[in-house]
Amino acid sequence: MSLLKQFFNFFSDTLKSRKLMFELAKKDFRAKYLGSYLGILWAFVQPTITILIFWFVFQVGFKSVPVDNFPFILWLLCGMVPWFFFSEAINSATNAVIENSYLVKKVVFRVSILPIIKIISSLFIHLFFIVFLFFMFIFYGYKPSIYNFQVIYYLAATVILVLGTSWLTSSLVVFLKDVGQIVGMLLQFGFWMTPIFWSLKIVPERYQSILKLNPVYYLVEGYRDSLIYHTWFWEHRYLTLYFWFIAITMFITGAIAFKRLRPHFADVL
Helix, strand or coil: CHHHHHHHHHHHHHHCCHHHHHHHHHHHHHHHCCCCCCHHHHHHHHHHHHHHHHHHHHHHHCCCCCECCECHHHHHHHHHHHHHHHHHHHHHHHCHHHHCHHHHCCCCCCCCHHHHHHHHHHHHHHHHHHHHHHHHHHHCCCCCCHHHHHHHHHHHHHHHHHHHHHHHHHHHCCCCCHHHHHHHHHHHHHHHHCCCCCCHHHCCHHHHHHHCCCHHHHHHHHHHHHHHHCCCHHHCHHHHHHHHHHHHHHHHHHHHHHHHHHHHHHHHC
């Protein structure tokens, strides 16, 4: 009970700074691309180029056929867009405390909002690509559906998973610099192990259940269920329960770890 009390106190204290979080997130977003000729446009150009490269390699080069009678580019986008947000948010939030060490030493500053600022900054780009995704479906002749609203649910699920994970990694990296490298390696490994540009159906059935243990699988397939397959999240009962068990466990663990390690940040930094 004491651990849960610590978690709720930590979470409620963090929410008190929500206005400051959004202001700092906007500044972080602008500062990231300050000084370059294209400025903020780089935030959208780089992911777009990556998507076009994968599309060219797999559809033009390898002659990928439509997946489940859907254009490959749409199927690919539904996997790439949530992955970009997940990986970018985790990467940037992991280093949030180290990058803002001058704020850590200020007693009155709520350090727990630093990873959230990075996540919100990444969210700005993600929202643009969600709108872009809808326009692409309309361009290809697919009308909006009530199932599309599920994107909001899967976006919220992504934020919960990312926030809990980043609280844990951003607090550990202060003491173990190798954590940043490990996170990068795991994200690279996770990219290829998540069915982003390949379908799970091509994998032997005995391995499919193992790959589904990856919580990002739930998110990527969730975007596809919302936009392509028109399936409600509660139809995947066990997968949904498994994902939320992992997400909530990471959320609580990350919050408690951050709260307990926070008093020692200034000494190390």
